[in-house]
Amino acid sequence: MAQHFLLSSKARTLSLRDIYKGGEDAAYQTFLKLRWPETEGEAVCPDCGCVDTYRITTRRRFKCAACGVQFSATSGTILHSRKLSFVDLLAAICLVANAAKGLSALQLARDLGINPKSAFVLAHKIREALARETVAEKLAGEVEVDGAYFGGHVRPENRKEDRKDRRLAENQTGKRRVVVALRARQGRTLTAVYRTEDESLPMIRERVADGSIILADEAASWDPLHGWYTAKRINHSIAFMDDGVCTNQAESFFSRLRRMVGGQHHKVSGRHLHAYASHAAWLEDHRRQDNGALTRRALGLALASPVSRVWTGKWQARAG
Numbered sequence: 043m044a045q046h047f048l049l050s051s052k053a054r055t056l057s058l059r060d061i062y063k064g065g066e067d068a069a070y071q072t073f074l075k076l077r078w079p080e081t082e083g084e085a086v087c088p089d090c091g092c093v094d095t096y097r098i099t100t101r102r103r104f105k106c107a108a109c110g111v112q113f114s115a116t117s118g119t120i121l122h123s124r125k126l127s128f129v130d131l132l133a134a135i136c137l138v139a140n141a142a143k144g145l146s147a148l149q150l151a152r153d154l155g156i157n158p159k160s161a162f163v164l165a166h167k168i169r170e171a172l173a174r175e176t177v178a179e180k181l182a183g184e185v186e187v188d189g190a191y192f193g194g195h196v197r198p199e200n201r202k203e204d205r206k207d208r209r210l211a212e213n214q215t216g217k218r219r220v221v222v223a224l225r226a227r228q229g230r231t232l233t234a235v236y237r238t239e240d241e242s243l244p245m246i247r248e249r250v251a252d253g254s255i256i257l258a259d260e261a262a263s264w265d266p267l268h269g270w271y272t273a274k275r276i277n278h279s280i281a282f283m284d285d286g287v288c289t290n291q292a293e294s295f296f297s298r299l300r301r302m303v304g305g306q307h308h309k310v311s312g313r314h315l316h317a318y319a320s321h322a323a324w325l326e327d328h329r330r331q332d333n334g335a336l337t338r339r340a341l342g343l344a345l346a347s348p349v350s351r352v353w354t355g356k357w358q359a360r361a362g
């Protein structure tokens with residue numbers, strides 16, 4: 043049997059040991075190269091685009107020769123106003139990129155010796171950056187569409203006579219959400235969160251190109267897709283695959299997301315579910331990349347992402 047990719051040496055190109063051995067300066071050089079790839083790491087003023095800058099080497103900052111603004115490798119990005127050193131920040135991104143089933147904030151806090159709230163915000167900023175990779179993505183060809191419900195669990199009463207019918211709306215918490223995944227067989231996985239599958243139809247129409255072939259299960263929510271696309275359906279109560287029609291790739295995304303939610307994050311609020319879903323999709327889509335490439339990709343995305351509107355100002359990360 044072929045060796046699993048994650049067990050092969052090709053999967054391991056960067057370790058925490060490498061990052062800490064390289065130290066703060068090597069980590070800083072990595073930040074410069076990924077912040078300004080088009081100038082191979084030469085600083086570019088974020089305000090006026092001028093490439094003529096002075097280095098304030100003692101503080102690892104720059105001053106623009108044209109407009110005089112001072113900036114750093116993380117100014118104006120999702121990692122701005124960082125309190126962690128470059129080496130710790132690079133280690134954090136490596137840890138998140140290495141965790142095939144995601145990483146809880148508590149785990150990240152313990153690994154880096156930082157406050158759990160800081161780790162929570164930092165991990166969410168990284169997720170926000172990863173999600174930006176597919177914001178403009180449109181899927182084509184064969185596209186699997188599937189939904190899976192998360193959250194809103196109602197614990198059954200101990201005694202049978204006290205138990206309620208949890209299928210009835212009045213006995214549910216209202217917190218249940220469905221993650222809808224669109225997975226192109228030769229492309230990316232896109233995800234979004236709704237109360238019901240039907241609510242995802244406008245998103246599907248927008249994000250799947252005309253002429254695509256939709257593969258979906260028998261749920262009535264997907265019936266309108268026949269009006270827009272060639273849709274092939276599989277009745278899961280009869281078989282999981284029929285004549286090549288299946289949603290197995292979407293299912294394998296959901297199994298990663300379930301392991302992530304169940305094994306790392308435990309209770310996930312509906313508010314953050316979309317972030318975990320897009321994180322799992324990113325990991326699924328890049329599962330064949332080595333961890334050095336994943337870390338650089340994640341850091342490159344973070345340095346290309348603007349300051350977060352959601353996460354800025356919340357519990358700044360401090361080394362401790």
Ligand SMILES: [Zn+2]
Nearest residue numbers: 087090106109
């Ligand atoms: Zn400038």
